Amino acid sequence: xxxxxISESAVRRLSLYxxxxxxxxxxxxxxxxxxxxxxxxxxTPAQVRKxxxxxxxxxxxxxxxxxxxxxxxxxxxxxxxxRWRVGLVGAGKLGAALFFYxxxxxxGFDVAAIFDNDPDKIGQRWGRLVVEDIESMDRVMRTSQxxxxxxxxxxxxxxxxxxxxxxxxxxxxLNFAPTRLQVPPGITLRNVNLEIELESLAFALTHENGA
Amino acid sequence: xxxxxISESAVRRLSLYxxxxxxxxxxxxxxxxxxxxxxxxxxTPAQVRKxxxxxxxxxxxxxxxxxxxxxxxxxxxxxxxxRWRVGLVGAGKLGAALFFYxxxxxxGFDVAAIFDNDPDKIGQRWGRLVVEDIESMDRVMRTSQxxxxxxxxxxxxxxxxxxxxxxxxxxxxLNFAPTRLQVPPGITLRNVNLEIELESLAFALTHENGA
DNA sequence: GTTCGTTTGTGATTGATTTCACAAGCAAAG
DNA sequence: CTTTGCTTGTGAAATCAATCACAAACGAAC
Ligand SMILES: NC(=O)c1ccc[n+]([C@@H]2O[C@H](COP(=O)([O-])OP(=O)(O)OC[C@H]3O[C@@H](n4cnc5c(N)ncnc54)[C@H](O)[C@@H]3O)[C@@H](O)[C@H]2O)c1
Ligand SMILES: NC(=O)c1ccc[n+]([C@@H]2O[C@H](COP(=O)([O-])OP(=O)(O)OC[C@H]3O[C@@H](n4cnc5c(N)ncnc54)[C@H](O)[C@@H]3O)[C@@H](O)[C@H]2O)c1
Numbered sequence: 029x030x031x032x033x034i035s036e037s038a039v040r041r042l043s044l045y046x047x048x049x050x051x052x053x054x055x056x057x058x059x060x061x062x063x064x065x066x067x068x069x070x071x072t073p074a075q076v077r078k079x080x081x082x083x084x085x086x087x088x089x090x091x092x093x094x095x096x097x098x099x100x101x102x103x104x105x106x107x108x109x110x111r112w113r114v115g116l117v118g119a120g121k122l123g124a125a126l127f128f129y130x131x132x133x134x135x136g137f138d139v140a141a142i143f144d145n146d147p148d149k150i151g152q153r154w155g156r157l158v159v160e161d162i163e164s165m166d167r168v169m170r171t172s173q174x175x176x177x178x179x180x181x182x183x184x185x186x187x188x189x190x191x192x193x194x195x196x197x198x199x200x201x202l203n204f205a206p207t208r209l210q211v212p213p214g215i216t217l218r219n220v221n222l223e224i225e226l227e228s229l230a231f232a233l234t235h236e237n238g239a
Numbered sequence: 240x241x242x243x244x245i246s247e248s249a250v251r252r253l254s255l256y257x258x259x260x261x262x263x264x265x266x267x268x269x270x271x272x273x274x275x276x277x278x279x280x281x282x283t284p285a286q287v288r289k290x291x292x293x294x295x296x297x298x299x300x301x302x303x304x305x306x307x308x309x310x311x312x313x314x315x316x317x318x319x320x321x322r323w324r325v326g327l328v329g330a331g332k333l334g335a336a337l338f339f340y341x342x343x344x345x346x347g348f349d350v351a352a353i354f355d356n357d358p359d360k361i362g363q364r365w366g367r368l369v370v371e372d373i374e375s376m377d378r379v380m381r382t383s384q385x386x387x388x389x390x391x392x393x394x395x396x397x398x399x400x401x402x403x404x405x406x407x408x409x410x411x412x413l414n415f416a417p418t419r420l421q422v423p424p425g426i427t428l429r430n431v432n433l434e435i436e437l438e439s440l441a442f443a444l445t446h447e448n449g450a
Numbered sequence: 451g452t453t454c455g456t457t458t459g460t461g462a463t464t465g466a467t468t469t470c471a472c473a474a475g476c477a478a479a480g
Numbered sequence: 481c482t483t484t485g486c487t488t489g490t491g492a493a494a495t496c497a498a499t500c501a502c503a504a505a506c507g508a509a510c
Contacts, residue, residue, distance in 0.1 A: 034446075035467070036439065037467080038467090039439050039442050040439060042442075043432075043434070043435040044419070044435070046438075047417065061486085061487065061488090062487075062488075063487085068419070070419050072469070073487090074470070074471095075468065075469080077487090077489065077490085078469090078489085078490080081488090081489055081490070085489065086488095087488050088475080088476060088477090088488075089474070089476050089477095089486080089487050089488040089489080090475065090477060090485075090486045090487050090488075091475095091476065091486080091487070091488085092487065092488080093488090106442050106445070107438075107442050107444060107445030107446070112437075112441055112444075121336040121339055121340065122336045122340070124332065124336070125332040125333045125335070128332055129332065131417065132433075132434065135437065135438065136441075137437050137441075175444065176440055176441075199444060199447070200441075200443060200444050201440075202440060206342065208279075208281050214447070216440055216444065216447075218436050218439060220431065220433065220436060221254075222337075222342075222343075222431065223254070223346050224251050224255070225413055225431060226323075226325075226343065226346065226348050226413065227250075227253075227254045227257075227319060227346065228247065228251060228429060229411040229412075229413060229429060230317055230318035230323055230347075230348075230387075230411075231253075231316070231317050231318050232411060232427035233318060233323075233386065233410060233411050233427065236425070246496080246497070248497080249497090272457060272458090273457075273458075274457085282498095283498080283499070284457090285498075285499055285500070285501095286497095286498065286499080288458065288459060288460085289459085289497095289498080289499090291458095291459090292458090292459055292460070296458080298457075298458050298459080299457085299505080299507090300457050300458040300459080300505040300506050301455080301457050301458075301507060301508095302456080302505095302506065302507070303456090303457065303458080304458090451510105452510090453508100453509085454507105455507095455508090455509105456505100456506085456507090456508105457504105457505090457506085458503105458504085458505075459504085459505100460501100460503095461500105461501095461502100461503105462499105462500080462501085463499080463501095464498085464499070464500080465496105465497085465498075465499085466495105466497075466498090467494105467495080467496075467497090468493105468495070469492105469494070469495080470491105470493070470494080471491100471492085471493095472491100473489095473491105474487105474489085474490105475486105475487090475488080475489100476485105476486085476487085476488095477485095478484085478485090479482105479483085479484080479485105480481100480482090480484095
């Protein structure tokens with residue numbers, strides 16, 4: 029009923045369902061079937077039902093799921109019933125794009141601190157924040173109660189940045205540097221590697237048989 | 240021996256091995272074992288051998304794989320033995336970060352055109368390129384022979400941008416907009432959804448039992 | 451040339467995830 | 481109150497991916 033062992037891909041699908049539910053709620057629908065969710069989410073109805081059933085029985089047979097209530101439940105399941113404080117390390121091009129992106133705030137994620145090690149960057153005012161010296165991370169992290177870290181430094185610095193984040197109490201890291209980070213057990217790490225995405229497209233184009 | 244059906248995750252691991260091979264070659268090693276590759280890639284030796292065996296026998300028993308030759312072979316397999324021309328749609332914050340990032344060029348990907356629909360953006364000079372009107376995509380795409388598209392427009396425009404890209408002959412799309420795109424069979428689509436990444440971190444932090 | 455230590459390549463096995471298929475449940479209509 | 485038409489929730493089955501385990505192959509040593 030509750031959480032035994034949920035696969036990473038099942039969690040990602042929940043995020044997807046949440047977005048579809050938002051759209052349905054906005055459109056004024058009060059109930060959705062697993063078929064509706066599946067169609068808009070690009071999965072099968074059975075998959076939707078199985079994913080949701082891991083966390084409880086939210087639907088009514090013959091009717092479907094109540095949109096508003098299911099949205100609340102999935103929000104809760106994903107841990108989005110609160111706001112999360114994020115620390116951004118690397119005040120470069122990608123760091124700026126992420127910081128000035130509004131979408132995250134809407135989902136409950138607030139960038140609460142920015143760090144860099146370049147004297148030219150340190151002290152710059154970014155919106156309501158000031159770029160901090162990475163040397164003062166420990167102090168800043170504790171006062172701003174940051175819980176997640178995003179790494180957007182060059183690959184060579186990424187491991188030491190990760191170590192610092194962990195030392196400052198961060199337990200979840202999103203890494204954009206194209207390098208494999210080593211983290212102790214208990215720390216959650218996700219990598220976004222755009223080079224791998226492009227290479228996977230190159231592979232697909234190279235090996236397409238039909239089409 | 241050659242390609243039957245390679246799983247998406249196996250392809251992504253090949254990209255990983257390639258990076259590890261680069262490092263080994265730089266370090267002057269001439270041969271590597273599956274164990275070496277596995278350690279540096281964060282997978283098991285058996286996985287490495289299985290992944291590679293889908294495409295042929297590149298190693299010598301008792302010895303390992305010749306670094307330089309394996310690197311060439313994997314490069315070839317991934318379709319990276321040539322350069323790829325990429326079209327970027329959306330000259331915004333993320334588009335700029337991607338365009339001015341050097342890493343892609345090093346892997347064989349060249350941004351050959353940038354498009355936007357904002358009159359203020361159209362005509363801007365970005366490096367050696369000029370931001371083009373999306374209305375002239377068809378013409379520009381053909382003259383610059385673009386093969387892949389990257390979508391970094393707001394979500395509401397993403398589907399129509401995808402349709403245009405496909406109409407212009409693009410068969411592979413990397414989409415950063417947080418929306419599920421519909422593409423016909425034969426078109427390869429990869430999504431990068433940073434909100435899902437953050438939400439998956441939130442889920443992990445919320446449901447961590449031990450630690 | 452035989453032995454020895456090592457490492458590949460791969461069929462068999464285990465494990466995880468997805469799909470199937472259907473009983474159980476609900477609302478609405480008669 | 482019973483029938484009808486849908487849709488859920490979920491074990492069982494099927495599919496897909498990862499791991500194991502070992503024979504075959506190779507170089508080096510002697
Ligand atoms: N820009 C992109 O589109 C893009 C695409 C794919 C991957 N990436 C990866 O994302 C990362 C950042 O890319 P970018 O384009 O923003 O680079 P960038 O050079 O613009 O920014 C990097 C920033 O990190 C800072 N930095 C360096 N070492 C540091 C340290 N030890 N501690 C704190 N800050 C440090 C630098 O001062 C700089 O401000 C890189 O690893 C890159 O490979 C970027
Ligand atoms: N910036 C980020 O860090 C970030 C993070 C996650 C996701 N995203 C997603 O990436 C996309 C781009 O984000 P951004 O921050 O660069 O936004 P942005 O507003 O800075 O840039 C979007 C650009 O797209 C252009 N555009 C709009 N409609 C268009 C159309 N029909 N054809 C061509 N161009 C069009 C706009 O003129 C603008 O220049 C969005 O979908 C966003 O949700 C961005």
